[in-house]
Amino acid sequence: ESSQFTEFGRQIEWNDPVIDTTPSMKVTEDVPLNTVGMPYYKEKLLSAWPPDMVFNVARPPEPIDPEILATMKMVDFVGYAPFPKRHRRYVTESLPYSNYSKTESKTPMFRSEQDKVSAQLGTSRTMEATTDPVESFKKVEIKYSKFGVEDFDFGFYNRTPYAGLETHLQNSYTNALLQLYRFTPLIYNFALKHVSGSCRLEHCLLCELGFLFDMLVKAEGQHCRAYNFVRCLSSIPQASALGLLEDEASNSKQNPIGAMLQSFNRFLMERIGQENRTKEIESSELINNKFVTQLDKVAGVTTLTTVCCGNCKSETHRRATTYVTDVVYPKSHESSNGRAAGNGTDSKANAWNFCDILQHSLESNTNTRGWCGEKCRRYQMLTTTKHVLSLAPVLVLNAAVTTPASRQLWCQKNFLPMKFQADVGKEGLTIKQVPESTVPDEDGNISEIYELVGMVVEVNFGPADNHMVSLIRIPQEDVSKPWYLFNDFSVQQFSSAEALKFDYVWKTPTSLIYQSCRSSRTEYNTQWKDQMDTSLLYSQAAINFDTSLRFEYSCLAKEEAPRAGTLVAIDAEFVALQQEETEIRSDGTRHLIRPSRLSLARVSVVRGDGPKAGVAFIDDYITTKDNIVDYLTEFSGIEIGDLDPLKSKKSLVPLKVAYKKLWLLLNLGCVFVGHGLANDFRTINIQVPKDQVVDTVDLFYIKSRQRKLSLRFLAWYLLNENIQTETHDSIEDAKTALFLYKKYLEIREQGGLSAFDNVLNE
Amino acid sequence: HQAQSAHYQPLNYHLYAPLPPHAINLLPYQRTVQGFFLSDNLREEIQRKTEATLQILPTSGLPEALDVYYSLVPLDTNTEKSSRIFGYSSWIYKAFSKSDGNTYALRRLEGFKLTDEKAIATVQQWRRLSSANIVTLFEAFTTRAFGDNSIIFVYDYHPLSSTLFDTHFGASARYPISRSPVVPEQVLWSYLVQLSSALKTIHSANLAARVLDPSKVILTSKMRVRLSAVGIMDVVSGNGDYNSRVESISALQQDDLYNLGRLILSIACNNHAISANASVPPQIIAKSLEYAGQSYSVGLKTALHYLLGNRPVSAVAIGKDGLTEPLKGIDEFLRIIAPYLQQNLNSSLHYQDTLESELCKELENGRLVRLLCKFNFINERPEYDHDSAWSETGDRYLLKLFRDYVFHQTDENGLPVVDLGHVLRCLNKLDAGVDEKVMLVSRDEQSCLIVSYKELKNCVDAVFRDLSRPNG
């Protein structure tokens, strides 16, 4: 234990000062670095850094661009990829210590905060939404303040006259496709014609589509939710079986979202074709021994498939109509429709253009081994030939981009034509691209000019941001930006160049719609309004098991038929399907992620004028199959059993019946009176134009104090009535709101509104 | 060389010198006392800890970020076991914080839905505790980032720690079963003293540990135990609002003492069942105590008796009036184990000395890092490629040649010489800017430039100042 040590360090100063006297040191040795000392110094050392320099030590590693990762080729342990050159290499934020939360500043303030700020500054400060085209595609999130969803500034994301659709709904991934159909005039007309008719199917997607389209139009740029549509969707067993429903429990989606949307597209079209068929059977025309439904005439592609045995030459024929066509990409060895075959060059793949591929997808020729059941009764080489017999004015495509090669195709410049011409002749189908300026021959019958309506695009910025958007061309005066990006509730205008540019990694087409551009087919039809089937308004339509029940309201009589301007008072009650979701911190802060999900449980509508003013003509309780987590009895007055057809003593109807009654009143032009209607309408999922709403909350709003007065207070103060003593009753509330409105008119008549203001201010 | 030696200055400042304690002269007995907390290879262990802290998992399938925490790495994959204590599957992740750059351990209880918002506020009380034997709890929050209702508790991260369960009952337990007594008494005392110290802090804050399980006590380095997962039970059990139930806290504290006894006894007897099962029959406890008494000292047996038994009649709290005080207390227990408190204090102070003397060897590291970084910031920048000051006639060209002089030495045969001593000598002289001159040779070996370190220093300084100016 007594090893001898050198008398270390001492030698330097007493020995001859020649520089290299200390033994050499290996870099890897564990020798303390201070075995080599410092010379004496009288000045600041070079190693001293500016002491006031500040560095950020908490910056997360910058993720590598997914585009680069996707194109990367591994050689040994190094991945090589071309540098995309969006900026110079190794560019970082200029101030290394600047705030890390760069993106957060891009979300708008809550409206309550804006009010506060503008109250302080005396001016309103609005932030401009991002102008970076890539940024616009990123997923947008609704944020909730303690005031709930009304406090979120949706307007920040949408300054266009076209309504966006909210997220935070199960299956809201369908938003993008719904928007695309809403802007396809023939589909829009088809849906509204149907919904204004007499369809009594409880879960009819086409009806819901019609309600939704109407809502989107009426919203005029305000945000909407496809709530009833997605609820209807999830109540259809097949949708669940096909894996079209998002799993609420886990945020991670099991299916690739693009594939899911394409399946949904197919399902939706087939479903509405079918739903329609059940009603149209009598009126359908018999063509070639086959029923043709209304949808076939709108979007059907009818094909004849011929299977020919290579041996016995016997043929079998099969005729089919489909609504959604999957794009089939040529295998790399295939030549483009035989045309480029002669060249036999490397440029084969490039010879494929969109029209060729489309034609190839619609008509095909394949050789497979199969069972010849006609003569041979054995496996033979069979030739399958698919011929298009007819095309409808709307052509719905699923892009079906799965392989790198197909992905690459889309990334070519000007790959997607704005217009093409399709001829169905004896020879079969020919599709060729035509210049954008081509005008259709309005009289000609043979060739159709199809024009791109829009498309649904999958956006992929990594697992945390993989969602669907739609790009839709809406002709405007402003020719420079005819495209609209519908990114859920964010809607923005785009130029054609930006819209039609695909990106290998983050922007992939999913579904597209072309429509014939004959003028008769590009117009939105409003005839349905004059042909509405209003019979539902005059019936009860209750589905209670006990049919002997009598209810306290009286249905409208024919002579009471509502007209434009007819006053009705409304109130609705809700139950909770899902509790609100919050995140709570130990320091006491609370963050609302999703408000509770409510479902309409009761709606009452009261006559506003006439001898029976104040008498209810609708008092519907709504049955639901969804699990109710909270009846909110204290506020809604709804009790367990009220919504069960077997037990209920109330007038119970399916949601669609109750909804349709309101929708009919709305479209007949009724004016709705009620207290705090914004929230009711939101949950009912109906859009009522401002001039058809009288909200007593707004009538008696004290601006100076930013205070909303409760119905109960107003009833007591102005009508001397005690209401809501135990629970809420929507007939009573609707009636009260009606009388408040009449009182308001009375006061206004007497010119005492300012005096009234003063009274309220006390 | 005359010119050089005239300006030569001895390199005798900031030299390394060993500070006591000098491990070389120690007797074996002294080594055990002094090395009690010291791991066998301190430096290696510290390095491994750094590595463990920095390590990430490129594809974990976990949320990319959780509040301000990012780069989650799961630390424990065994969830089955963990649901025993809190009633929920529990996971631990390591993560970095965006808000302060530190590393934290996040403990997640899966499927926990917070019903009483007051319960989570007790975390604030835990946060205030300052004990070297408790893993500090910073905050808690509920999250839906995992697609379920989860609650996250944020603790200090102690890299490479292992639980007492792993150490004593796990598959790769540290102590060989064959030897008897399995665990040295000194180790048991150390656990007992440190955990008592933790309990003292907790009880003084009017809280109770509630969980004293071998799987929830971690060894963060040799002989250093810390109570982990504190505060969770208060939130989970729902009756977290301490203020509303003052009467029961003392009962929970009594349980703490009993559970501490069970924990130590189970390790002493190498019988996990004693600590795993909250309702061990008294006979088993008594039997185990007897068994432990055969291998360990009377002192340990007395201490365990106090913790596990009813209050011994002979034990009277000193300095308190109530001689008939019916409850056991942590203060009283500390008095019983006072001599062992002193032992641990002594070892801890020794370890401090060792750490300080280790630090002696590393004092100049920071300075050298700062210097080398400056040097690297300015050398070979592509921006300077066409800058005349860096051309062969420019004054900054010197720096390039000096870099070659320092790092690119070769021997007579042209083979690279790698001598850290040479590098450090040169760098130290450059740092101080001495008058000594150095001869630099151009890359084409056509000309040599003689320059002093002082001038080189000024040059580096000027370039770096240019570089770090706010506007370039």
Next chain:
Amino acid sequence: HQAQSAHYQPLNYHLYAPLPPHAINLLPYQRTVQGFFLSDNLREEIQRKTEATLQILPTSGLPEALDVYYSLVPLDTNTEKSSRIFGYSSWIYKAFSKSDGNTYALRRLEGFKLTDEKAIATVQQWRRLSSANIVTLFEAFTTRAFGDNSIIFVYDYHPLSSTLFDTHFGASARYPISRSPVVPEQVLWSYLVQLSSALKTIHSANLAARVLDPSKVILTSKMRVRLSAVGIMDVVSGNGDYNSRVESISALQQDDLYNLGRLILSIACNNHAISANASVPPQIIAKSLEYAGQSYSVGLKTALHYLLGNRPVSAVAIGKDGLTEPLKGIDEFLRIIAPYLQQNLNSSLHYQDTLESELCKELENGRLVRLLCKFNFINERPEYDHDSAWSETGDRYLLKLFRDYVFHQTDENGLPVVDLGHVLRCLNKLDAGVDEKVMLVSRDEQSCLIVSYKELKNCVDAVFRDLSRPNG
């Protein structure tokens, strides 16, 4: 001579790593340059300690060597005072040992003639003690090297330590007299606990400290006290052979407790006389206790009462049979101060953690220096100019690009960004070889190379191994 004159100039520590001129308000995720390195206070303290350790006196007039000890430097020039305790003029020298390279403090009693050779053997017993609060005594020998009969006691050398006398009663006492109570209670407890711990070690070895004088207790760093000059009295008093006088050792130990009481009381009352004079009248003690009781807690008063008074009747040793045990004992005293033992243990463990994390930081920096040197050794070597491995397709090209990535960041405008945080983050990840991927871009900005830190580390290691192979 240049070298020598430079040697005596004190170093200008403020030039080492200057502090900012004003306080900078930092957010939790921000650091200044200082934040990356050992805290300035600790670094400077250790630097001064090593400097003091290495200090030599070229012409001291002292013997060149004393046994294996050489380069003696006198540490204390005040001999008068020192003769008070041992009866001989005493000197302290610092010296290096030829046998182990360490530094020792030699205490010389001038004119001492050893009569009983057995007496010097007690030094062996003292050597065996292992207490972090005792300055270790290694050996003693008589010498005539000073031209007289001297005895030398060899202790650990604690550089820059000061005695409690200097700190509390000296001309430049640390605590301002004006304030009342002069010394914070926490400080007194810290002394009391540490010295009790020292006494416990001594008494357990069946020895007695015998000297507990403010001039013989040293502060080796803030709040760290050590009993120095131990073992001398046993040799000097002649009756050093402990074995022959078992009966008196307990009396000496009783004295130790009393003396400890006097020492603390004298500091508490800021009255040196209490500790300087062994026979203070009991009335003075009683009065001083009362005085101290006004400024300090009951706990401290109780402790001092125990040490200074007769055995209090109420204090009963726990767990012992003899309830009427007539003698005070250090074990019993430890029980009384148990809560403070726990406090001290807790803060000691906390400080351990601090030191460990500081050491961790500097070890990291040490590795970074080596890593940076490796980088500089291998990058831009002229030898590699035409080596294909360094060409744009070779894997060593990676290292060049990585260097650029670390040091040559720019902002959007192409201006250099100097971010030390980025540099240290990257280098630490490289050192740890984490799995994180980093994207490097070729200088012509045509292609990017994606590689993990782990692979980069392997690459550096391989290249460097090639470089430092004996034959190039």
